[in-house]
Amino acid sequence: MRSLRYIVFILTSSLLLIAHAAPLVVPRGLLGTTWIEASISSDVFLNDPKDKELFSTTLTGVKLGQRLTPRGKYNAGLYLLSGTYKGHPGSSLVLKIMKSTDNAALGEAKALREVGDLVASGMLSDKLVSRQPVPVIIMLRKPGDVLSTTKAYKEANVAIKEEMRTQTNKLKCEKVASLAVTKHILHL
Incomplete structure (x- = not known):
């Protein structure tokens, strides 16, 4: 037994x-x-008919300021705004010129809206950037600097630089994970 x-x-x-x-x-x-399992450019994420209209309006009152970067892989330029736009000081906003109004651009605009960072999206007519109207996203600018450009990083030894990168990546991953879980947005 x-x-x-x-x-x-x-x-x-x-x-x-x-x-x-x-x-x-x-x-x-x-x-x-x-x-x-859904990309921000998929129909699973872009599931509301309003999502397809994110670039359907013509934006007015937009005054481009300083150009932030040259043309990137997924954009045709980033700019600060001058003056104010929708009650925000221009220096607190970034305008991103999109290459098209495809699902990737729609998904990016929707993701920014979902996390509360989208100020506006639509078509912009500005001779400084194009002869024809271009799709743009206007988003809140995040404070901070690129780690490698800070004085503390430049003056640190190799071990301290590695620790700074490790801490920065940990904070970044925690923020991405929090957004993914609370807003159901996960990209790549």
Whole structure:
């Protein structure tokens, strides 16, 4: 009788261990996490008819200021604004000229709206950037500097620079994870 209990105990323990360590085979849709599998340019994310209209308006009252970067891989330029726009000082905003109004641009505008950073999106007519109207996103500018351009980083030794990069990446990952979980936005 004792050996039978021992055999039952071993079998039950093994089954519990296998069940606990087995990979999750339940489809994510059943767990309510299908958003994880969706790109911000997918129809799963762009699921509201209003999402397709994010560039349908013509923006007025926009005065371009300093150009921040040269043309990038996913944009045709970034600018600060001069003056004020929709109650925001121009220096607190960034205007991003999009290359097109495809789903990637729509998804970016929607993601910014979802996290509260979109001020406006639409078409802009400005001879300084193009002869024809171009799609733009106006977003809140985040405070801070690029780590490698700060005085503290430039003056640090190699070990301190590595620690600064590690701490910065940890903070960045925590912020991305928080946004992903609370807003259901995860890109790449």
